Amino acid sequence: MAGNPLACASCPVRDRAACAALDEDQRGELERFGMHRTLKRGDTLFRAGDDSDHCATLISGALKIAHFDAGGSEHILALVHPAGFIGELFAPVAQHDVIALTDSRLCVFPRRQYEEVMTRFPKLGQALLRRSSEDLFESRALMALLTGRTAQARVAGFLLAMANAASESPCHPAAHFDLPLSRGEIASMLGLTIETVSRQLTKLEKDKIITRNGPRGVDLIDAARLGILATG
Amino acid sequence: MAGNPLACASCPVRDRAACAALDEDQRGELERFGMHRTLKRGDTLFRAGDDSDHCATLISGALKIAHFDAGGSEHILALVHPAGFIGELFAPVAQHDVIALTDSRLCVFPRRQYEEVMTRFPKLGQALLRRSSEDLFESRALMALLTGRTAQARVAGFLLAMANAASESPCHPAAHFDLPLSRGEIASMLGLTIETVSRQLTKLEKDKIITRNGPRGVDLIDAARLGILATG
DNA sequence: CGTTGGTTTGATGGAGATCAAGCCTCGTGG
DNA sequence: CCACGAGGCTTGATCTCCATCAAACCAACG
Numbered sequence: 195m196a197g198n199p200l201a202c203a204s205c206p207v208r209d210r211a212a213c214a215a216l217d218e219d220q221r222g223e224l225e226r227f228g229m230h231r232t233l234k235r236g237d238t239l240f241r242a243g244d245d246s247d248h249c250a251t252l253i254s255g256a257l258k259i260a261h262f263d264a265g266g267s268e269h270i271l272a273l274v275h276p277a278g279f280i281g282e283l284f285a286p287v288a289q290h291d292v293i294a295l296t297d298s299r300l301c302v303f304p305r306r307q308y309e310e311v312m313t314r315f316p317k318l319g320q321a322l323l324r325r326s327s328e329d330l331f332e333s334r335a336l337m338a339l340l341t342g343r344t345a346q347a348r349v350a351g352f353l354l355a356m357a358n359a360a361s362e363s364p365c366h367p368a369a370h371f372d373l374p375l376s377r378g379e380i381a382s383m384l385g386l387t388i389e390t391v392s393r394q395l396t397k398l399e400k401d402k403i404i405t406r407n408g409p410r411g412v413d414l415i416d417a418a419r420l421g422i423l424a425t426g
Numbered sequence: 427m428a429g430n431p432l433a434c435a436s437c438p439v440r441d442r443a444a445c446a447a448l449d450e451d452q453r454g455e456l457e458r459f460g461m462h463r464t465l466k467r468g469d470t471l472f473r474a475g476d477d478s479d480h481c482a483t484l485i486s487g488a489l490k491i492a493h494f495d496a497g498g499s500e501h502i503l504a505l506v507h508p509a510g511f512i513g514e515l516f517a518p519v520a521q522h523d524v525i526a527l528t529d530s531r532l533c534v535f536p537r538r539q540y541e542e543v544m545t546r547f548p549k550l551g552q553a554l555l556r557r558s559s560e561d562l563f564e565s566r567a568l569m570a571l572l573t574g575r576t577a578q579a580r581v582a583g584f585l586l587a588m589a590n591a592a593s594e595s596p597c598h599p600a601a602h603f604d605l606p607l608s609r610g611e612i613a614s615m616l617g618l619t620i621e622t623v624s625r626q627l628t629k630l631e632k633d634k635i636i637t638r639n640g641p642r643g644v645d646l647i648d649a650a651r652l653g654i655l656a657t658g
Numbered sequence: 659c660g661t662t663g664g665t666t667t668g669a670t671g672g673a674g675a676t677c678a679a680g681c682c683t684c685g686t687g688g
Numbered sequence: 689c690c691a692c693g694a695g696g697c698t699t700g701a702t703c704t705c706c707a708t709c710a711a712a713c714c715a716a717c718g
Contacts, residue, residue, distance in 0.1 A: 628667085
């Protein structure tokens, strides 16, 4: 858990993360306790069952929140994008594994001290409530994407979500982007197999809806048609 | 949206709902704005797309949070149990439909005034954050139950969840309970069809894991085996 | 007693899992 | 520089579980 001191002044998510609710002096309190940390792809930040004694804000990169079932196979329950908050402030132990999908940078805080700052500055708690509500909405959106939809609709909806996440403007999808997830990770998120994901992607390419640049790169050719497939 | 004045003093969820975080005087503020409301099975509390200008606490009964896809078929994204909080404090419009599964009683508050009380008494905001975190965890648990599991595992896991919800003691399942959902609602929650749900229930009964008392009643005979099936 | 809404049971077909090869890229070492 | 192997990805063949279609059942109620 080694790291370096924070540098909020130059933080790229300074005005989107939860701590943006604080003014400069108040943020200074967090700055004293927080530590910068970097993760390489595959590194684990929190592990299910560990004491939930830290929380964090993602600065750059991407994380997955994953659950491993009895058979040892992984199920991705959510993705975390920059400015996202990670950590259980109420449960005594972490419920899920949190793992870096790509090289990532974070601010990590001791939970006790973070909570103490939150009690002192209620705006921080309200910002976390807002984040939590958004996470809840995202989780339900993912459920709606998964239940009772074909493999084609799931992959299409997933690509749209990734295109939106990759775009800076909130509501228009990026035309070109790299998937932060491997085929296996996509499959474990959508409740499909690697083979089915692969087949659906080749089908989308044959139908001139996307093109692929290597295993990770995607170009959206016909986002509208992709949207139709996603809701089919 | 007619209703009657509140009676917090005799409220059965007085010490589990979000408002339990407030002391008596502070709760008086909410009491002035809140109205009692009753719903009959099938009544809609909030509808997707409506202005999100109210929020509510469930006192008794059960609600479903549902999404209707392009084809008009329903997908249940979450259940709400007594003491649960319903309402979007941050989005301008409601994202999903909220419908009574059984006859229910609630406290309904104008959102503006609820938020104003929350700003004045930060403990209320923290209680909501806690609820929201729990809802998020439940949502992810449901996702874990759905992705990549057989119909048998889904139904088994669902029955266990309902048995736990029906029990007063938090962590031991009730031996006998009534399902608040119809077969069709169970199916739309688990991403299955009515027929498959029905077949799985008959199979569980044949295997001496449950017995059924009419369409809604369930007796758990072998909760342990049910748990094994749920994780299979 | 017929109707209606929910549930169960049966027969069939298809979407996707599973099993099994190939393929492509990249890093390593000869 | 090229062989080699290791991961990850793609493609093909088969099988299985569950959706679909169809009908019977059952209780409640007018």
